[in-house]
Amino acid sequence: MRPINFGAGPSALPDSVLQEACKGLLDFKGTGIGVAEISHRSKEFTSLVAELENNIRSQLDVPPTHKIIFTQGGGTGQFSAVVLNMLARHRLLYPDLSDEQRVMDYVITGSWSKKAAEEARRVGGGASVHVAVDARKDSKPFDGIPAHKDFSFSADPALIYYCENETVDGVQFSNNPDSPASFPFHLLSEGRKGLLPLVGDHSSSFMSRKIPHLADHAVIFAGAQKNIGPAGLTILIVRQDCVVDVDAAAKLGAAPVPITMSFKAIADAGSLYNTPSTLPLYIASLVLERSKGLGGVEYFEIINGKKAGKVYAALKEGEEKGVFRSKVREGSGSWMNVVFDVLGDNAESKFLASAESQGMKALKGHRSVGGIRISLYNAITEEQTDKVVAYMKEFIAQNS
Template identity: 45%
Template sequence: MSLDRSAVHNFAAGPSPLPTSVLEEAARGLLNYNGTGMGVCELSHRGKEFKAIIEGAEADLRSLLKLPDSHAVLFMQGGGTTQFASVVLNVLAARRLAHASTPTEQYEPPVLDYVVSGSWSAKAYAEAQRLALNGDGKPFCVPRLAASSKEAKYTSLPSAYDFSAGAALAFYCENETINGDEFAGVAGTDASFPFDKVPKDTVLVADYSSSFLSRPIPNIAQHGIIYAGAQKNLGPSGVTVVLVRRDLLVDTTAAMKLGGVPAVPIQSEYKTLADNGSLYNTPPVFPIYVSALVLRHLVAQGGLDKVAEVNKAKADALYASLDAAEATGAVTCVVRQKAARSWMNVPFNITNGREAEFLKGAEARGFRQLKGHRSVGGIRASIYNAVTLESVHKLCAYIDEFAAAA
């Protein structure tokens, strides 16, 4: 059976849906960009056409996020998983250069503070532990837990924070795609990240992959590094946006010469990317092009305050249906702390052995990609920017109906 796009409501956790109008324009650009007789993937990344695309994307991103000029915008490759390492490598190099006169044997490996609130921040923490390894020598850094909600199986955010004075970085993941908990939760501010507890000289790092562009970023200027894989609210997979405060654009080769830091592949050096306008080598042209179209689309919609209004309406509606269904015993919401509920990824479980029945009915109604992450199972409805309020209302109606039929 061949389906039309309008017959389908795509709740994928990522790669996730994109606006149809954007995809239509991208399909035209793929064959013939702006009447050049060449497709966008067939143009030099150093030509005037692509230069306009990437510069336009940066300008729209800055305007949407109100990003101050203190921060550079980089378009990189490799996704959030690659940034787990790049963040550590660049921050450690910056720290080493700030102590350039200290001989390596006297240089103390810096502490790295991690807030672990779900699967992705746990992975970031694990990567820092790997990069600390230095055989028989001193470790390159000392990663530690500043907070964790692992004991609560990530069904809430951490309840206590213990940041280290002098830590080189403090890391958090704003929205946990798999677990469904988020700092700037739906209910309001009481679950927000404790920005005031992070020491002033510590580089604040946020993984924003799955909530990027869903609303304005609180305290954006306090962050040293914010990164996001595109494949949620921004564009197709294959490009990662990294916002870096300019004092972190450092010469990693000089740090490697000093010693006491892990090696930094040149392609992971933020300074190299910044110095070359993200064109040190060939960038992922098509993912950047589609991201640029999505950014234009968001600007045309009225910016992130408008986007946030719609997203709040979507999340409120879905959680209201789930709470009502939970009261009947038909479902349980995974995240127990209401203020920590993500408004992008909504995991829930179907009780009484009715999961297959739920999924079958969902499939028949055109709902797609509702299965939870393979590591946790259950159901997950991701309601990114390109999922319409209408699609969410249809899902809500189905949940209401399903709960009533229990």
Template identity: 60%
Template sequence: MDRQQVVNFGAGPSALPTSVLEKAAKGLLNYNDNGIGLVELSHRSKDFAKLNDDLESIIRTQLDVPSTHHILFTQGGGSGQFSSVVMNLLARHTLLHPDLKPEERVMDYIVTGSWSKKAYEEANRLAGGKAVANLVVDARRTSKDGKSFDNVPQPSEWKLSPAANTAFIYYCENETVDGVQFSDSSFPHHLLENSFNPPLVADYSSSFMSRPIPRIADHALIFAGAQKNIGPSGLTILIVRNDVLVDVDAAYKLGANPVPLTMAYKTLADSKSLYNTPPMFAMYVSLLVLQDIQAKGGLGPLEEVNRQKQAILYDVLEGYEEKGILKLKVQKGSRSWMNVTFEFVDKQVEKTFLESAESKGLKQLKGHRSVGGIRVSLYNAITEEQVKSLISVLHASLGA
């Protein structure tokens, strides 16, 4: 089977455009006619400095990132940011409120799926007696079965902490494992519109650059691993507001936990993401992907393509759900555009579908090992025609 016969519906690392990968392969051998490949260049070279600047610029332009925010590149993925967020934002809050008691300093977590749950658990682990992780809401409590992540709870269910005591509020925009996503109306910003808004932190890893980010300026920090929509694994992109870039050593002197310099946002910003060698090849591929998106009209047209892909798939799945053949795992209004999750009522039908899909070159459709079922990831590189091919296999597997 060659590449043209295979469709990668995996949740990550994701499918990437073939034309981009072909160009990236050339850059591995001979970047910008230097005679050496990109991964052999110094990250201090003029060529890489330009790549770094170009990647920052294209993200700023396409997402309309305001001048109040830095765009930074680092490593460690979303999981690395579960730790970095806690350390940097607690340092910031300690500088602002040095006299607060540990039990009064709070980190608010909105838990809507497996990844925000992991972030909340890491916050509890790193609090170190210096702060408290508050569970604003646990979406399992408003689920149909009382134990699954199948919805984004209504704001009336949330229990936010007092604003002045809150170091930050954290949410995950799209839950890759569970297929839960905040709706088109996005985060309910009206809850925060008061005289003192705690910093809003968002994990956009599996939806980054799939459509515009609503009210991006109101976020103190947005982070995303690149390996879902725009590049290979290894690169983490940060959009960080100026006031989050704090002196972590000064905060340590006031009682905050120490922060490794390589994880301090101010260190990254002061060095233009070049404090140490960044994930150079992942940055290169990401730039090529974003240039490809830009050449096709930018995020506006891409959003419409992504809207159409998920709409035609959910329409078919809802039809089969009405017939009792399968069950969609997520409630309407909270269903992900990126990760469509469902399960067949008859496990033999599921087995037949997966075998048939694999024989047709439609790969990585099994759900995450923690939840099972089927997961269809519709990242940017997946085309509408490929979605229709999947639907055809689904029909055939069910004898329709």
């Protein structure tokens, strides 16, 4: 049997998808040519891209106001691309503003949103970065979603960025609108005119559950290597008013946008401006076709909720027995990445070694924070989750 890959990314893929992908590496859609060799301009491959787009659109209920485009560079690439495209849009809307008058709002709830804000400062020219909220208090680690009253958004920013799920820190916005850990969408509409420049980084939760207020977003982006496919593919959902002529904006003083980062260049070419990541696109199409057969995002939302509930229950039991310590406040915990410490001398090494001996791999936390991280992406089944839960309970019994 294959070991269970609880890694945070590149992460597990369904066995059935991997088996089908092996066939496509030799013969893609009856062409006799492998998918990693075939022309991205061929009718077989262009139809695959269209099928993948349709699967995302139908399963997430993406409205016709938004385009779906595929590119490269991962979520980190979008830290730069989003800034450049959204500042170009802002320049076209407000050509008379100086660079210093342009503001970008960043919601900082973990390591990735912190990095996104740092990149905005680096490539944003003279535009300023306004931190709408910072979840850290007294220099402590990121451990939860701030209260709604702590958020402070600018009046007319070029963009408002948030990271829906923080892979490193195990913090995620709640999908329950009544939860104090939900994203404060209601604050964005107060006294504001026009379309929201809201940017959602959904890299580590994309297709794991519905996206609240999807139609209100200007941009949603996600790297594929968590729930969708291999690394090398990035998926964007971009509202059409944000697909702007970046060259026209540059003539007005905006920073030039590299052609491979221009939303308009990619969208106009049907995501085939240059050679795309053909194999990741193919595997993503297989994953999304499988998802459709299972019931789509609604199915995974139910299953993922159950999986997370089981792991958090075992974690709470371990806390009560003095064996584990959660890194995240209750209510702010991620469904995708459950993070905690194992208490005691050499206890963490013991936990990891024993888990690996039982076929459960990649449970070590991110190098920047340490501890344990159990990633529960779509490809991790409920049965596999039950196995790690049983192991956690066995470890608690032996060490409490």
